[in-house]
Amino acid sequence: SLREIIILPDKQLRLVSKPVEKVTPEIRQLVDDMFQTMYDAPGIGLAAIQVAQPLRVITMDLAKPDAGGETKREPRVFINPEIIAKSDELSIYEEGCLSIPEYYEEVERPARVRVRFTDLDGVLREEDAEGLYATCIQHEIDHLNGVLFIDYLSKLKRDRVLKKFTKAAKRAGE
Numbered sequence: 265s266l267r268e269i270i271i272l273p274d275k276q277l278r279l280v281s282k283p284v285e286k287v288t289p290e291i292r293q294l295v296d297d298m299f300q301t302m303y304d305a306p307g308i309g310l311a312a313i314q315v316a317q318p319l320r321v322i323t324m325d326l327a328k329p330d331a332g333g334e335t336k337r338e339p340r341v342f343i344n345p346e347i348i349a350k351s352d353e354l355s356i357y358e359e360g361c362l363s364i365p366e367y368y369e370e371v372e373r374p375a376r377v378r379v380r381f382t383d384l385d386g387v388l389r390e391e392d393a394e395g396l397y398a399t400c401i402q403h404e405i406d407h408l409n410g411v412l413f414i415d416y417l418s419k420l421k422r423d424r425v426l427k428k429f430t431k432a433a434k435r436a437g438e
């Protein structure tokens with residue numbers, strides 16, 4: 265079922281998520297709900313912490329989430345992912361975040377990374393990523409470590425975003 269996506273300045277976004285010991289039926293249900301929530305947003309990635317579950321679980325689907333016609337879906341699950349190698353070469357992408365809605369900024373990251381992770385069947389895998397795949401997996405793994413893409417921006421830009429979301433939260437709270 266759909267889960268609520270937590271939004272800045274929710275402090276939970278800064279938690280370091282815990283490794284998954286065993287792929288249980290509960291983890292499978294969480295992954296199901298994460299895909300449903302991600303497609304509904306729409307987004308191309310989601311980290312469990314964004315639905316308030318501090319577990320090292322990521323879902324991704326780079327196929328255009330709202331291409332209109334039949335979307336050829338390519339759902340991916342990463343459990344306990346770690347970057348084990350990265351290129352010196354960097355690439356810049358305009359990133360967004362479902363926890364920082366309607367804010368997009370260019371972020372520079374290694375262009376290619378090698379990721380080691382466990383899949384939903386409990387199999388340990390390693391994959392090379394480049395392009396949007398590399399950017400997205402790094403953005404999601406950052407979420408697992410309580411890091412947000414605004415942390416890579418200038419202090420000026422970051423404070424502006426925080427101010428905007430903190431004011432909005434206060435107004436909502438009033």
Ligand SMILES: O=C(O)C[C@@H](Cc1ccccc1)C(=O)SCC(=O)c1ccccc1
Binds near residue numbers: 309400404
């Ligand atoms: O907050 C998240 O982790 C999801 C985020 C992932 C991401 C996007 C772009 C660069 C790096 C990481 C999103 O999916 S934001 C929404 C988005 O990018 C998008 C939405 C609809 C169509 C295409 C992209």
Ligand SMILES: [Zn+2]
Binds near residue numbers: 360361362363403407
């Ligand atoms: Zn994000």
